[in-house]
Amino acid sequence: MFVGGLLWPLPAVALPPPDDPPEEVLRTEIITEARSPVDGSPVSPGEYARLQEELSDRGTPIISRRVSNLVRQLRIRQAIRAAFSISAALNAKSKVSLRQIDRSAVGHKSH
Numbered sequence: 001m002f003v004g005g006l007l008w009p010l011p012a013v014a015l016p017p018p019d020d021p022p023e024e025v026l027r028t029e030i031i032t033e034a035r036s037p038v039d040g041s042p043v044s045p046g047e048y049a050r051l052q053e054e055l056s057d058r059g060t061p062i063i064s065r066r067v068s069n070l071v072r073q074l075r076i077r078q079a080i081r082a083a084f085s086i087s088a089a090l091n092a093k094s095k096v097s098l099r100q101i102d103r104s105a106v107g108h109k110s111h
Contacts (some may be wrong), residue, residue: 031045032045034047034048035048036048036051037051037052037055038051038055
Protein backbone atom coordinates (compact mmCIF):
# COMPACT_ATOMS: atom_id res chain seq x y z
CA MET A 1 0.00 0.00 0.00
CA PHE A 2 2.76 2.40 0.90
CA VAL A 3 4.64 1.65 -2.31
CA GLY A 4 1.46 2.23 -4.31
CA GLY A 5 1.18 5.71 -2.80
CA LEU A 6 4.66 6.54 -3.99
CA LEU A 7 4.01 5.32 -7.52
CA TRP A 8 0.57 6.95 -7.90
CA PRO A 9 0.45 10.36 -6.25
CA LEU A 10 -2.55 11.01 -4.04
CA PRO A 11 -4.51 14.27 -4.35
CA ALA A 12 -3.53 17.04 -1.91
CA VAL A 13 -5.87 16.86 1.05
CA ALA A 14 -4.59 19.93 2.97
CA LEU A 15 -5.46 22.46 0.26
CA PRO A 16 -8.72 24.43 0.48
CA PRO A 17 -11.46 23.70 -2.04
CA PRO A 18 -11.04 25.53 -5.38
CA ASP A 19 -14.24 27.58 -4.92
CA ASP A 20 -13.03 28.95 -1.53
CA PRO A 21 -12.01 32.65 -1.93
CA PRO A 22 -8.44 33.54 -0.83
CA GLU A 23 -7.92 35.34 2.48
CA GLU A 24 -6.58 38.42 0.68
CA VAL A 25 -9.92 38.84 -1.10
CA LEU A 26 -11.88 38.33 2.11
CA ARG A 27 -9.85 41.04 3.88
CA THR A 28 -10.80 43.64 1.28
CA GLU A 29 -14.53 42.90 1.38
CA ILE A 30 -16.77 45.53 2.93
CA ILE A 31 -18.77 44.07 5.77
CA THR A 32 -22.42 45.01 5.46
CA GLU A 33 -23.72 42.89 8.34
CA ALA A 34 -23.21 43.80 11.97
CA ARG A 35 -24.42 42.73 15.40
CA SER A 36 -25.34 45.07 18.23
CA PRO A 37 -22.68 45.21 20.97
CA VAL A 38 -25.51 45.63 23.48
CA ASP A 39 -27.74 42.62 22.81
CA GLY A 40 -26.24 40.86 19.77
CA SER A 41 -29.19 41.50 17.47
CA PRO A 42 -28.51 42.14 13.76
CA VAL A 43 -28.21 45.86 12.90
CA SER A 44 -27.35 47.89 9.82
CA PRO A 45 -23.85 49.39 9.47
CA GLY A 46 -25.24 52.89 10.16
CA GLU A 47 -27.00 51.73 13.31
CA TYR A 48 -23.84 49.91 14.42
CA ALA A 49 -21.76 53.08 13.99
CA ARG A 50 -24.34 55.08 15.95
CA LEU A 51 -24.32 52.52 18.78
CA GLN A 52 -20.52 52.50 18.90
CA GLU A 53 -20.49 56.30 19.12
CA GLU A 54 -23.07 56.30 21.92
CA LEU A 55 -21.12 53.71 23.87
CA SER A 56 -17.85 55.60 23.50
CA ASP A 57 -19.49 58.90 24.55
CA ARG A 58 -20.50 57.43 27.89
CA GLY A 59 -16.87 57.39 29.06
CA THR A 60 -15.96 55.88 32.37
CA PRO A 61 -18.75 55.53 34.90
CA ILE A 62 -18.64 57.96 37.80
CA ILE A 63 -18.52 56.20 41.15
CA SER A 64 -19.27 57.62 44.53
CA ARG A 65 -16.53 59.04 46.74
CA ARG A 66 -17.25 56.31 49.29
CA VAL A 67 -16.61 53.52 46.80
CA SER A 68 -13.49 55.29 45.53
CA ASN A 69 -12.11 55.55 49.08
CA LEU A 70 -12.93 51.91 49.76
CA VAL A 71 -11.05 50.78 46.65
CA ARG A 72 -8.05 52.93 47.63
CA GLN A 73 -8.05 51.46 51.16
CA LEU A 74 -8.25 47.91 49.84
CA ARG A 75 -5.27 48.52 47.57
CA ILE A 76 -3.24 49.95 50.46
CA ARG A 77 -4.25 46.99 52.64
CA GLN A 78 -3.17 44.57 49.92
CA ALA A 79 0.23 46.27 49.61
CA ILE A 80 0.76 46.21 53.39
CA ARG A 81 -0.17 42.53 53.58
CA ALA A 82 2.28 41.71 50.81
CA ALA A 83 5.06 43.65 52.56
CA PHE A 84 4.38 41.96 55.91
CA SER A 85 4.24 38.49 54.39
CA ILE A 86 7.63 39.03 52.74
CA SER A 87 9.18 40.39 55.95
CA ALA A 88 7.63 37.57 58.00
CA ALA A 89 9.07 34.99 55.65
CA LEU A 90 12.51 36.58 55.81
CA ASN A 91 12.24 36.94 59.58
CA ALA A 92 11.31 33.26 59.99
CA LYS A 93 14.33 32.19 57.94
CA SER A 94 16.65 34.40 59.96
CA LYS A 95 15.28 33.03 63.28
CA VAL A 96 15.94 29.49 62.13
CA SER A 97 19.47 30.42 61.23
CA LEU A 98 20.04 32.13 64.59
CA ARG A 99 18.69 29.09 66.46
CA GLN A 100 21.03 26.82 64.56
CA ILE A 101 23.95 29.12 65.32
CA ASP A 102 23.03 29.25 69.03
CA ARG A 103 22.78 25.45 69.27
CA SER A 104 26.11 24.96 67.57
CA ALA A 105 27.76 27.57 69.81
CA VAL A 106 26.48 25.89 72.98
CA GLY A 107 27.41 22.45 71.71
CA HIS A 108 23.92 20.98 71.38
CA LYS A 109 23.24 18.67 68.53
CA SER A 110 20.40 19.72 66.22
CA HIS A 111 17.67 17.13 65.60
